[in-house]
Amino acid sequence: MQANTSITKKPGSSVNDAFASHFAKSMFLTIAGLLILTFIGTRMFTHVDLNLYGYMVGTIVFIGGFFYRFIAWGERPPTKLFIKKGLKLLFRKSTPKTAVNHLAIYDFIRNRGVYRWVQHILIGWGCVLAFLVTFPLVFSWMYFTMEDNGYYTIVLFGMNIMNVKADGIIAWLSYNALNIAAIMVTAGVCMALYRRLKNMQARAEQKFMYDFLPLYLLLFISITGLLLTFQNVVLHGWMQPQMSLIHQFSVIVTLIYLPFGKLAHIPFRPLSVFARNYREHYSEQHMKECKVCGDQFVSVEQSNDVIQVLDVNEIDFNMNDGFNLAELCLPCRRKYRIAKFSGFATHQVKVKEANQNANG
């Protein structure tokens, strides 16, 4: 909205002037980066796996979509603030712990229910595993060469990383990484589907396109992937090229869809680490006291940021009687509202608010 009006042109020539927009520049840098990595990884394009060409195109389109979404999102005033301050606070001592908690073991989801946690671990880590294997293979950053002596060499970015025995455990794990990932995702998606069909809490809120489509997409990818292995091992490759195309298609569709639907929370989730750092850091600095009861309820910084963000949206909280709502803690704010309705100053009565949690 107001984003485009505030750009100030600096005189003189900078590299930035070569690009039509921030968006174009980030896009250019990303694709250039991918190309360079691929150039190095493939030992100057001598080891490109053309079977995986479709994925490459899919990834590029995905990156385009992702940047588009990310920039539209990052331009919103509150998001912008969190990204800016989050980056500044990135090197807090607690960052690794928070990051592991929020992005790897999902403690907060366990608190929402163990079933949902298991399902999320299976889907989440299945996808991460698959991604970690596929991505380097697609861009040929990693590949395998076979020597005559029964050993494979894993080559990463053109460097020989290690020799593994062709029938050893590491080799087995690497051939089957995608199968393991597929089984994890399938199990997780089935759990999720079961919950969505059976659990009344979940059923009340779900929407088909938003909640089911991503699950079906993941299921489709996993099953076509597993079928590929099945055709290979049991059917001696019968119909494999066709299935491979179907699989590729499903992956590409999912990649393109990813930044726009429910799965968009994957790339955006790291912001929760920013948010935690932000809250921890600024509440150590200076807390805001409620003007009525004196309770410290939020950091001054956050309060000011919210006021500023709301100001951009033309919302302000100055009351006729000299109160500013941002100066009241939440219970006092509620009581103040009751006072506005009734004409009696409820918030001035020194009684703690009654328990507001009914037990269902």
Add this chain to the structure above:
Amino acid sequence: MKKRLYLELENCIGCRSCLAACTQCGGHEERNRNYVYDVNPLVNRQTMPLMCLHCVNPACARSCPAQAIQIHETGAVLSALVEKCIGCQNCTIACPYGIPKFDTEQNLMYKCDLCIDRSKDGIPPMCASVCPTNTLQWLTDEEIEAKQKQFNLDNGKWVTSMPYLEGETNVKVNLPGILQGVTKLF
């Protein structure tokens, strides 16, 4: 036909049925999202419910960095999307009425969603279906207009939304008895 939540605050007798009903709505996971306050706790028993008023320009959603608070086509301002909420609590301090609740364990905000799976199909939200004193009602705009005539408040004190609230709201609030200085007979 589009209906709204309509509050006649002074009818409230403090039974807290609305809180209990709120916990039972699908998707609320047995936690209530509304409030009932004693107006003058040390002196009398008058209570009033406090609900999310579903602002037309909701401060909670505007302050959310994750776009987790969505506005439904019916005008209802929804609870945070579980996968999107990053737990910053901006919304809780942005709301002029202090409505959104925050669960630190789950790192998740939850707030009134007008029982969206009900109200999107025209079924009243849980609170309005159970309120025994018609403090909370589910009415069409015409019915609300009729209320306005019924209470015959030509002193400009009919409270719907502006200028007594911070902004235009989808939920309409009224205090006919108090504003007329009469005691209502139920």
